[in-house]
Each structure stands twice: as structure tokens, then as C-alpha cells.
Amino acid sequence: MKKTRYYPFERNRYFYGKLLTVRDFESEQKYFNDKRRMMNRLLHGSGVLTGLQVVAVDDKSVSVEMGAAIDALGREIVVPTPMTLKLSMMDGFSNNEYAKNVYLCIAYDEKDKEPVHAVANSSVRSDEINDYNRVLESYRVFIREDAPDPASLPLANLSDQTVVLYQDSKVRVLQTTPRYVNPGQLFEMKLRFEKTLKAGRLSFQYELAADRVEAMDGTTIAFQEPQDEPDSEYEMKVLLRADSTASVKSTIGVQQGSAVLKLDDRQLDIQAQAVGEVQIIPTSVHEKLMNDFVKQSLEASLEAPTEPCIYLAKICLIKMGATYVIENVEQVPFGEYVYNSSVMYRLGQTSQYREDTAGQFVTKSKVKTLAPGQPPQFKVNYNKAISELSFDLSIPAGGGSGIAGILSGVVDIPVEPFTKIAVSPFGRATKSFFSGEIAHGLGEGNVLIITSLEESSGDAFSDMLSSGDRVYGGASDVFKGSEFEPDAPEVKIGTIAYPQKGTFRIGVKVQQTSEPMNVRVRWWAYSAEMASTVRSGGDSIEDALSAAMREAASAGSGAE
Template identity: 85%
Template sequence: MKKSRYYPFERNRYFYGKLLTVRDFESEQKYFNDKRRMMNRLLHGSGVLTGLQVVAVDEKSVSVEMGAAIDALGREIVVPSPMTMKLSMMDGFSNNQYAKNVYLCIAYDEKEKEPVHAVANSSVRSDEINDYNRVLESYRLFIREDAPDPASLPLADLSDQTVVLYQDAHVRVLQTTPRYVNPGQLFEMKLRFEKTLKAGRLTFKYEIDAHRVEAINGTTIVFQEPQDGQESEYEMTVLLRADSTAAVKASVGVQAGTAALMLDDKQLELQAQSVGEIGIVTEAVKERLMSDFVKQSLEASLEAPSEPCIYLAKICLIQVGPTYVIESVDQVPFNEYVYNTSVMYRLGEASQYRDEKAGQFVTKSKVKTLAPGQKPELNVQYNPAISELSFDLGIPAGGGSGIAGIVSGFIDIPIEPFTKIAVSPFGRAMKSFYSGEIVHGLGEGNVLIITSLEERSGDAFSDILSTGDRVYGGSSDVFKGSAFEPDAPEVKIGTIAYPQKGTFRIGVKVQQTNEQSNVRVRWWAYSAEMASTVRSGGNSGGDSLDAALSAMREAASAGSDAD
């Protein structure tokens, strides 16, 4: 079907006595169809609206479930009932080389129906006296055996640029980079490897050819398909940093003569390579992308292939004897979807909630005392599923033999029963208790002392849940009334350091009546150099934490080597 031209719009003007012909009625329908289709294209885009899942019903057949879509010309495609077809019976499927990936496509189609006797035609065409009374808006399912050019997909280059590094009948390597980044920004380049099943183990190694872009983890890129790999698609990310110069074009690709693409022991020859271009801009990237989109011409906004279609599924085939078997079906492989405004609103709400929570995470720490002379231990793990950062720190007994610049320990400070503590006029018990001088083992000079309230429960059930040992940082009354409320009394903790003696003292002020006989305080002492490292992490808490963790890892590594 030829590409439609929606504009300029022209409609009938009616007047009494006007002679209406076929042309007038056809233009009437065309006027409303073209306007609706142009609005579909501009307001909604193209892709699957709902349904149209592709399911393998047996080893050689697939079923397309009922659903609806909009094609690149804004025409509605409706599948009113499930359609089951054998792949080998579909248009475009060639009965050769069965070990391949094929793509199931759907396109808009029209069919004439209800043949009737055409009275007017009989006077001019004696051999054609029948015509059709209706036009049925329908669809056409067919197979394409070649993957589409990434640039041909709707809005493919809106925010990213995808170039083909290599392509043949069995392997395709794609590189995706953002269209715009800010000066000095860290960003990801994605490499996608598509292959046919049973094609062999894929290996790709090359040197990055970058201009105004720096590879953070080195310029050598290596991808090796797992030995037990049975996937038809893999993806890896490469971390890059943009140049600090603004208003310039950066580029990244494969350095000539360095690429080695292997399929098992067979080397594939790479020809001239495409290069991805990235604009380095000073304004917000989202604003620049939106500006580019709204400023493009109407012709560019309505650009569409002459025979538009939607890729419903990638079907991976393997050869078994003289025939083929469907191994897997990937739904809408190029993410051609259309989301209505209600869905976008809901997604926006969910995204906003995630953004608000993105900077929040729960920290969980556990400190244990190791035998004297044993190597110090530091294990830091982050679980993104529950936003939990856990620290497991093992310190050898004796303090001074721990990580260079960091020592830790605890002190039990005796407190008097609540009957002996004076109660303030506002009903709060307030009295201070102090430890003796504690030798931190870092020698003379200024140190940074960090303290927290430590609680140890002898409850077996708590031990099973790993909640028997708890260390409260900051004000423990935050957890009052919750399941996490400490059993220890509410206290304020203070410290006094004696730089010339290499010691310090801890004091606690009891804020409420209690029946406890002592309070356990966990302490960490940082040398002046280590404290400076922690504080120099920048203004953001995340940077400071990263600096502290980095310093602690380096110190732990150095301590292990020394041992």
C-alpha cells in the first residue's frame, strides 16, 4: 500500500441540487479517515495497544491472541479473535536453513466483501457486472527473516542512537549510546548481541575508538557467551565519561584492526564499522530531547515506511533433522507499544514514588571481635531489591592491630537503677554516667570518635531472624512505638578525647527511667588522616559514604598484606 498523504484536508461542500457521484462519497470517507489517522500518529505513535500476544501452540505453529494496534500511518489494526497458523504456511517463510530467527509481523490490510450486481457497470463493461458492497478493514500476518534496521523503528533515535557493528544471518551486534549527555557525565553504552540458537559460542573482543569520551574500566571490551548459554540475546554495559567540553560532538566505536568476533572457532570478518555520536550539551538532556522533538517538521513526524508493519514476536528456531522446531518466542522484540494517557499517568505516579525512595536505603551493620592477630574482615553488600546496605566488620582483639587508621570496640557503662535517678519537672529521668579512659591505640593526636548504642538479645527467635544484635546510630527514640524499639534505655551519648594521651572517655545521659544495670556503647576511632578522607567525600551523603567505603577497603587490603 502506498504511503498516504493526509494533508491538505479537503471536504465536501453540500448545496441543494448538487449531483453526488462516487468521487464525492469517497472523499467524504477519506476526509474523516485521514484526520483520525493523522491524530493517531501524532498523539499516540505506533505499536501494540493491547493484546496480540504470540504463543507457540506446538513445535511448528503459533497463535496470535486478539488485540489492537496502530501502524506507522495511524491506521487501526484489530484482531477480533485468536488466529493460529503454521509458520511454514505463512508469507515470507522460506523452507531452507531452519536454524534461524524469524520475525512475525502484522500489517493493516483491507478486503472487499459482499459482491453485488453493479447496474451502472453493465452498460459500459459487459464482462464485469459485479462489484463489492463493503470494504472490510482487516490485517495481514507474515514472516520477515531479517532483523529490521534499528533506525527504521518508530522514534528509534529520539533519545538513543543504535548502530550495527556486525550483522549476518546468524549474528548481529548492536551498539546503543545516548543522543545527549552533559559535560563530565557518566553514562552507559549498551552492547546487544543477537544470535540464533545452537549457532555456537559467541566471543567479541575489541578496543574502543573514542573521541571526547573516556572508558572508565579500560579501553578493552571483552564479551564471552557463557559455556551453558542458551539465549538468543545478550546485553552488556560499558561505563563511559563525557569530556568536560560543552557544545561538541563525541563519538565511540570500534578501533580499526582490533576487533576479534568469534563463533566457536570460526572468526567473523568485520567490515567498515558504524560510529555512535553523542552530543555534549550544557542544558538538561530531557529539555534538549523535547526541544528536538517539537521542532521537527510535520513531514518528519509523519515519516513512515512505504509498507509499515509491527514486529509482534521474534521466534527462535532450531533445526531437527530435515525440519524445524520452535525453541522460544520473544514478545514484541523492539518494544513497539502504545500507552494510553491513563497508563502513562499511573506509570508517572509509580516513577515519582520510586524517585522519592531512590535516595533512601536501609543500613545494616554487624561488628564482631576476632582473635588477636587474626586478619581484619570487611564485607559490604548492597541489595537493590530492598535498598539495604549491609556492613559486616570483623576487628581483631586489641584494637591497635585492626585496619590502619580505624579501630573499634565497645564499652559497658554501669548505670544506677531508676529509683536513684532524679526525675525532671517534666517527668523525664536525666542523669549522666561516664566510662573510664579508653586507649584507642592510634597513638597521640586528634582522632574522630563515632559511637552508637548496641543492644544484644539472648532471645533465640531473634537470633534466628538475625535481629538479636542491633546497633542504633543517631537518636534511638526514632524507633519508639515500633517493632524496632530498643530494650535499652533512651540515652544521649557524648565523647571526650585526650589527644596528648591517646585516650578518650564516653559519657551517657539517661533520658528515662529504666531497670537496666548498664548500657553498651559501640565505638569507632578514626585517625586524623582517615577522618579527613571520610569528610572529603563531598557535600552529598552518597559521595561521603563512597569515600569512606573506599578508604576502608584500601585499609583492609593493606592490613591483609601486612599480615
């Protein structure tokens, strides 16, 4: 199908005795088709409407489920029944190499149907007097072995600009920056790495060349593909700050001659010339983007490729002997979806309500000073009405390290990025990070160490006196999806004590983080004597904690 021009619209004018020809009937259809397709394009956009999932059925074949889509010319694509396709039999698939990524695409197509005897054409088409009575609006499915230019995707440059820093048959490196920022604003530059699964371990390092932009963590940008669970896509975020000068343009790219891109020990020849542009504006970025969109010309709004298609899946192939096997299938890799207004309304409603928090609770800690000479106290209470688990510590005047048998502190554990992009059948990626050895100050011997995730800073006790601070005990994923969700990623905390050295170590297991950060852990260390003398209604610390936890669990399960 050739690129169409929807406008100006022209329809038939009927009058009594008018001679109707093929041209009149064709223009009647074209009038309504063009209007509908233009509205599809302007009101809805292009992409998958529903269904069209791509599933690997064996090592060399995929299945495309039934579904519907709208292409970049506003034409509807409907797949009425599932179909199974062998990659090697599809248009566009070549056998030049097997370790590669290929893209499964779908495009609008028309096919003639119902051949009939055309008497009127026999005088001019003596060699073929048959014609077709119907046109079937259909589709064609094919393979593209090259990733599309980022600028060719729908709404690609609406809010961001993506440039290609490097590309070959095995690796592609993309840089994405926002189109507009305000003076002094912190913003993220995203680096996206796409590679074939067996290409080797990817590493990329370069010096950032930026005008009117400051890199918050230094100008040396370095990425190293993690060794565990190799993937085909990774994303890295770099934090930048815009200049304080307004109404200027900033450029961001790679300093000439500084880039080193490797696959294992093999260095690739990279000559990065592409740069991204960021405009620093004094007005609202949101309003500027909306103005750019609504004020663009009709021609620009309807701009589309001559033969548009929708990328349904990225299929990762690996070489196996003399042939290939399908390793992974990523659905709609470039986010080409169309969300109707009803779906958007329901999603908007959902975001306004809290998810059910049954079985979840918030932990709070509080320190109180007692008169000198009084024994320290440790109380644990559970408030069923507000799902709150509180820890109250009372210590004699003198505070902190002056109290024999109990000490507290915080430690910041650095977490490096290890984002995992594609969906894995083995679950989400996790990685553990550890602190150095911490001297608890209670001397040699066994100690009881209690840890919690903290979202505050300061000294050992004053932070806990602030009602706005949060100290999370146990698994942080308990609060995921609620208003109590911590800013830090999902964390599990463990400790190792060294009784003969009087030290301990804290470890955290983190799930899927894409930027460097510090996880702050608060710890309490109790000597054996303190643990046996601190009471909560006659119970030991462990008994008090166990009783409160049982009550919280009972409340979460609906027990009275």
C-alpha cells in the same frame, strides 16, 4: 496500501441540487479517516495497544491472541478472534535453513466484501459486471527473516543512536549511544548481541575508537557468552566519560582491524565501519531532546515506511533432524507499544507510593565501647513499630583485634556481568562468585561467622557508627520494591570455614547483573569461648537471634 498524505484537508461543500457522485462519497470518507489517522499518529504513536500475544502451540505453529494496534500511518489494526498459524504456511517463510530467528509481523490490510450486481458498470465492464458493496478493514500476518534496521523503528533516534557493527544471518551486533551528554558526564554505551540459539558460543573483542570520550575500564572491550543457559540475546554496558569541552561532537566505534568476533572457534570476517555520534552540550539534555521533538517539521513527524508493519514476536528456531522446532518466542522484541494516557497516569501514581512492606524489616548494627575489664555484650532487639532489627555490640576499651575471641572485617567480591535478556521457562539466571581464603585471626578451631551485605566503606567498626550506612542481614530480596531496597543486585551469602587452617571463604549468589561490580560483605568471627560467654538477657547469640527473628516473622504475618 500505499503511503498516504494526510494534508491539506479538503471536505465536501453541500448545496441544494448538488449532483453527488462516487468521488464525493469517497472524499467524505477520506476526510474523516485522514484526520483521525493523523491524530492517532501524532498523539499516540504506533505499536501494540492491547493483546496480540504470540504463543507457541506446538513445535511448528503459533497462536496470535485477539488485540489491537496502530500502525505507522495511524491506521487501526484489530484482531477480533485468536488465530493459529503454521510457520511454514505463512508468507515470507522460506525453507533455506532452519537454525534461525524469524519475526512475526502484522500489517493493516483491506479486503472487498459483499459482491453485488453493478448495473451501471455493465456497459464498460462487460466481462465482469459484479462489484463489492463493502470494504473490510482487516490485517495480514506474515514472516520476515531479517531483523529491521534500527533507524526504521518508531522514535528510534529520539534519545539514542543505534548503529550496526556486524550482521549476518546468524549474528547481529548493535551499538547504542545517547544523542546528547553534558561535559564530564558519565554515560553508558550499550552493546546488544543477537544470535540464533545453535549458532555457537559468541565472543567479541575489540579496541574502542573514541574521540573526546574516555573509557573508564580501559579501551579493550570484551564479551564472552556464558556457558550455562545459552540465550539468543545479550546486552553489555560500557561506562564512558565525556570530554570537559562543550559544544563538540564525539565519535564512538571500533578501531580498524582490532575486532575479533567468534562463534565457538570459527572467526567471522568483521569490517566495522559504522560509528556512533554523541554531542557534548552545555545545556540540559532533557530540554534539548524535548526541543528537538517539538520543533521537528510535520513531514518528519509523519515520516513512515511505505508499507509499515508491527513486529509482534521474534521466534527462535532450532534445527531438529531434517526440519525445525520452535525453541522460544519473544514478545514485541523492539518495544513497539502504545500506552494510553490513563495507563500512564496510573503508573505515575503507583510510583509515588511505597509497596506494602509487611513482613519486611531493616537491620542495623551498632558498636559501643565499655570500660576496660567488662565482659563484652551482644544484644538483638526488634522494634515492631518501625520494623527494625538492631544488633548492638559492646566491647571493652582497646578495640578491634585486641579483644580476644571476636574480630570483624569486610571483603569485596568482584561480580562479572552475565545478563540474560529473554524470558526463560526455567527462571532467572543466577551465578555464584567467591572470595579468596580469609584469615579471621582467631587461630585454629571452630568459629561462628556472621555475614551481612554492606553498602558502605571504611574500617571494621567506624562504618557501623554512621546512621546513614546500611548493613543487610539475610536474603536481600526481602526488601525488593521498597524504599529499603539495596543498590546491589539480589544476593544470597554463604560461608565455608576451615577450622584446621584458621580461615574461611565467603560466596555470593547473584541474580542477573549486566555490569561489573563489587559486592561488599561484612563479617564477624566469634571464637567458641566468645560465643558461649556473650549474652543477651541470659541467652546465647543464637538464641537472641532466633527470638528476634521469630518476633519479626510474627509481626510480618499479622500475629499479635
